[in-house]
Amino acid sequence: MKTYPIMLDLRGKLAVVVGAGPVGLRKVEGLREVGARVLLVAQQVASEALPDGVEVRIEPYRAEMLAGATLVFACTDQPELNTRIAADARDAGAMVNVADVPGECDFYAASAVRDGDVVLAIGTGGASPALAAWLRGRVAGHMPPRIGEFAAVLESLRADVRAAMPDDSRRRMRLMKRLVSNDTYEEFLAAGPRAVRDRFHSLLRGIED
Numbered sequence: 001m002k003t004y005p006i007m008l009d010l011r012g013k014l015a016v017v018v019g020a021g022p023v024g025l026r027k028v029e030g031l032r033e034v035g036a037r038v039l040l041v042a043q044q045v046a047s048e049a050l051p052d053g054v055e056v057r058i059e060p061y062r063a064e065m066l067a068g069a070t071l072v073f074a075c076t077d078q079p080e081l082n083t084r085i086a087a088d089a090r091d092a093g094a095m096v097n098v099a100d101v102p103g104e105c106d107f108y109a110a111s112a113v114r115d116g117d118v119v120l121a122i123g124t125g126g127a128s129p130a131l132a133a134w135l136r137g138r139v140a141g142h143m144p145p146r147i148g149e150f151a152a153v154l155e156s157l158r159a160d161v162r163a164a165m166p167d168d169s170r171r172r173m174r175l176m177k178r179l180v181s182n183d184t185y186e187e188f189l190a191a192g193p194r195a196v197r198d199r200f201h202s203l204l205r206g207i208e209d
Helices: 020-031 079-091 129-140 146-157 159-162 169-179 182-191 192-209
Strands: 014-018 037-042 054-058 071-074 096-100 112-113 118-122
Touching: 014 020, 014 079, 014 182, 020 037, 037 182, 079 096, 096 192, 112 146, 112 169, 129 159, 146 159, 146 182, 146 192, 159 169, 159 192, 169 192, 182 192
Parallel strands: 014 037, 014 071, 037 054, 071 096
Antiparallel strands: 112 118
């Protein structure tokens, strides 16, 4: 199945996870990691297994629990209940992922390798989560060292480039493409963030001249 890759900003947005088995708890952990508000609905759950900031309702699932949700994860061990949760989620305007049933999903959670804000996401269109996990292991070994820190330095320069070229997005793009190079990255590894900033200002002076 062809899918559209996307990175979601879930900070402060509500995600509802129904079911507190291993799959559901993994979803909860990943959602909290990116700053989502998480509601976990389950008949029972070990509180020590939960990250901080998770709202828990130890009670039977009800459709009104999905009000205001951006994402819903149906992770119970009852297929009929998961199907009902999926229908309720769509009625509530949320997108839903049903564990182990690709045909009932609006989206699939990618297998990801992370370093800071840099994320390499791997998906198989729901065909094989095991393959995605295997590929993640292969890719993880090739993640450039300190790439998350490198990305953070580049982000810190975005305000400077906007200020220098407020009305010329093409020139801004050209500048950043010249900055993000093997040479800049190697200088960063050798000398740290200051080397990236020095290179940026050198390129900027060249453009202005």
